[in-house]
Amino acid sequence: MFALAQENKELSTYFLTALPEKIRSPVSKSGTDRLLEVRMRCGEKLLAVFKSGSYLLSPNGELLRERKNAMTVTEGDIKSALELITSFSLYAYENEIRNGFITISGGHRIGVCGEANIGKNGMTHLKSIQSLNYRFAREIIGCSDSFMEKIVENGDIKNTLIVSPPMCGKTTLLRDIARNLSLLGKRVSIIDERGEIAASAGRTSPFDMGFGCDILSGAPKADGMLYMLRSMSPDVIITDEIGGNADLEAIREIKKRGVSVIASLHGRDTKLLDFDTVINLERSFGDD
Amino acid sequence: MIKLLGTLLIVSSSGALGFLKSQRLKKRSDSLSRLISALVLLETEISYGRKSIKDAFLSIGASENMPFFTLVSEKIGNMSVSDAFSNSIKCCDMCLLGTDNIVLLEFASTLGSLDTASQIKSITHTKELLSIAQKEAYEYYKKYGRFYRNMGLLLGILFSLILF
Numbered sequence: 001m002f003a004l005a006q007e008n009k010e011l012s013t014y015f016l017t018a019l020p021e022k023i024r025s026p027v028s029k030s031g032t033d034r035l036l037e038v039r040m041r042c043g044e045k046l047l048a049v050f051k052s053g054s055y056l057l058s059p060n061g062e063l064l065r066e067r068k069n070a071m072t073v074t075e076g077d078i079k080s081a082l083e084l085i086t087s088f089s090l091y092a093y094e095n096e097i098r099n100g101f102i103t104i105s106g107g108h109r110i111g112v113c114g115e116a117n118i119g120k121n122g123m124t125h126l127k128s129i130q131s132l133n134y135r136f137a138r139e140i141i142g143c144s145d146s147f148m149e150k151i152v153e154n155g156d157i158k159n160t161l162i163v164s165p166p167m168c169g170k171t172t173l174l175r176d177i178a179r180n181l182s183l184l185g186k187r188v189s190i191i192d193e194r195g196e197i198a199a200s201a202g203r204t205s206p207f208d209m210g211f212g213c214d215i216l217s218g219a220p221k222a223d224g225m226l227y228m229l230r231s232m233s234p235d236v237i238i239t240d241e242i243g244g245n246a247d248l249e250a251i252r253e254i255k256k257r258g259v260s261v262i263a264s265l266h267g268r269d270t271k272l273l274d275f276d277t278v279i280n281l282e283r284s285f286g287d288d
Numbered sequence: 289m290i291k292l293l294g295t296l297l298i299v300s301s302s303g304a305l306g307f308l309k310s311q312r313l314k315k316r317s318d319s320l321s322r323l324i325s326a327l328v329l330l331e332t333e334i335s336y337g338r339k340s341i342k343d344a345f346l347s348i349g350a351s352e353n354m355p356f357f358t359l360v361s362e363k364i365g366n367m368s369v370s371d372a373f374s375n376s377i378k379c380c381d382m383c384l385l386g387t388d389n390i391v392l393l394e395f396a397s398t399l400g401s402l403d404t405a406s407q408i409k410s411i412t413h414t415k416e417l418l419s420i421a422q423k424e425a426y427e428y429y430k431k432y433g434r435f436y437r438n439m440g441l442l443l444g445i446l447f448s449l450i451l452f
Contacts, residue, residue, distance in 0.1 A: 079401075087340040088369050088400040091407045125403050 010206050014106030015136055020080035026071060029061025036167065038134040042078050045070040081132055085110055097126055099194075106206050107137035107171075107199030135167075137196065139207050143169070144176035151177065157186065157236045157260035159251075163267045170264035171196050171240055175207055177262055178238050182210035189214045189234035191224035197240055213238075222246035225261070229254055236260040291452050298451070299444035306440015312383045313429040313436070319382035320422035323392075326352050327415045334407055341369060341400045356380040370396045391417045 012032040016024050019038065023046060027038055030048055037049035045056045045067055055063035056070035064070050085102055086093045096102045101111045111133035114126045144151075151160055160177075164170050175197050182188045190213050192198050198205040198215045205215065214232045216224045221239050225247075228237055237254060239247075242263045251261050326348050333344035342364045349358030356376055363372035373396035377389055384392075395414040402410060 083368065083400070086400070087342055088364055089340040089342075089344075090401055091334055091404040092338045092340055094403055 011106045011108070011137060011139065014104065014206065015108050015134065018081070018084050018104050018108065018110070019134065020077050020084060022077060023071075023073070023081070026057045026059055026061040030055075030057055030063060032136065035136050037136065040073045040078060040081060040132045040134075042073060042075050042130045044073060046073050078129060078132060082129060085132075094125060096194075097129075098123060101194070103195040103199065105199060107196045109135045109137065109194070109196060111135065137199070138169070138172050139175065140169070140172050141176065141179070141208055144173055144180055147173075147177070148180050151262070152181070152184065157181065157262070159255065159260050160262040162262075162264040164264070165268050166266065174238055174240055174262065174264055175209075178213050179208055179210040181236055181238075182213050185211070186235040187214070187233065189228035189232045189237045190216070191219060191221050191228060191237065191239040192217045193219060193221050193224065193240070197238070220246075222250040225250045225254055229257060229259060234259055236262060238262045240264050241266060295448040295452060298448045299441065302444025302447065303437075303441040306436045306438070306443070309440070310429075310433040310436040313425070313433050315383040316385065316388075317422060317425040317429050319384060320388065320418055320425055322352055322354055323382075324415055324418050324422060326354060326357060327411050327418070331408060331411050334411070335404060356382060369399045372396075373399075385421075388418070388421055391421065 015032060016028055019027055023038070023040065026046065027035070027048065034051045035048060036051060037047075039047040039049070041047075048055055048057050048063070050063075055065065056067060058064055058069050059071050062069075082090065085104060090097075093102050097112050100113070101109050103109050111131075112126065112129055113131045113133075114129040116123045117125050117127045151158055162170050162173060178188050178190055178197070190197050192200070192215055195217050198207060198209060198213065198217070200215050200217060209215075214228065214234065216228055219227065221242060222244070225237050225239060228234055237259060239261070240263070242248070242251070242265055247263075251263070254261055329348050329351065330344055333339045333347070337344070339347070342361050345357040345361035345364070349355065349361060359376040359379060360369075360372045363375055366372075367375070370393065373393055377384070377392060391414060395410060398410055399407070
């Protein structure tokens with residue numbers, strides 16, 4: 001319990017230091033224990049989303065339901081926030097911004113939106129950034145304990161796909177599965193394309209990763225999975241939010257080599273996925 | 289004996305002043321050259337290394353032995369890039385003129401807030417402006433460097449002759 005509290009404090013610190021000073025104080029005062037998101041929209045009121053619902057924040061950190069007395073987010077606040085998030089180096093995060101979000105230390109994801117610039121091959125970059133959505137990454141040690149006996153049977157790791165809508169804890173669950181598997185002595189490789197599972201790009205992961213996992217950050221999932229298969233001889237490969245056919249092809253290739261895959265997928269229910277996707281998923285994850 | 293010592297003192301101090309003035313002219317030209325080299329490195333760090341401004345300046349400061357960039361790197365985070373440049377220019381005596389400082393501060397005002405292509409354009413533009421200033425500084429040093437050294441010495445001798 002003590003270890004859990006310490007980890008959460010570290011994650012809160014990462015989250016708060018990425019907020020501009022003016023915003024940091026009310027968010028900190030409102031408490032980060034149950035915080036899910038902080039939304040900054042230029043010219044609008046500062047919004048915090050908790051498990052209990054959404055509230056506007058006053059400069060003193062009071063939770064408000066009315067606009068009166070709520071803090072207004074200015075263009076300067078968005079600029080300061082971007083400077084902090086990108087370490088004063090917007091160019092270094094061009095690809096991340098094009099994909100819609102930046103992941104900061106602690107695995108917190110910051111969604112970015114504004115006016116898009118369109119080139120020959122679609123969206124090139126954002127001309128002006130108007131809104132930021134800070135999503136608080138959580139670590140819940142032990143949240144996968146009840147699933148472990150289904151995932152590991154007689155020492156074998158089953159191919160597993162976690163399907164859920166956004167904000168339901170797919171990444172948190174994957175992280176804890178990785179921790180549990182490493183504690184079982186399995187060689188765990190994580191493909192952390194967006195730095196959310198282990199948040200270890202260029203640094204030590206702030207999360208409890210058990211006896212340790214091999215983490216490849218920033219690489220596209222399909223390439224990353226095959227790379228780890230070659231380089232780290234894993235028992236299991238874990239990755240987040242698979243999507244394209246390339247990912248499924250890579251998973252099939254990995255399965256052929258006798259290595260298990262645990263992944264997550266955006267969706268409310270596998271029944272609601274379209275036919276082709278289900279067929280592809282069954283081919284990739286189902287028993288041969 | 290006292291007269292001789294006085295003469296020596298006047299001539300040497302006057303000569304030293306001339307020499308210092310000449311050295312400052314040389315230092316401006318050298319500083320501008322090194323700033324241009326640093327911008328070339330920065331261009332590489334941004335386009336290929338994708339390093340943050342702070343890290344890029346730290347490595348440039350070390351590799352080019354330019355305390356100016358190390359200082360800017362240390363200050364970024366505590367203040368904006370623009371303020372870090374402005375403060376570091378005051379702290380590091382690079383013998384630059386006001387016009388050189390304006391070029392650097394204009395460059396700093398957009399540094400880190402642009403996409404890669406625009407950032408590279410900004411660096412290229414700054415390099416061009418600094419190159420013009422460097423050529424001018426070198427020409428000025430070639431023309432007046434020796435003049436200031438000799439003038440200092442000669443003025444010292446003249447002043448001694450008038451006094452004694």
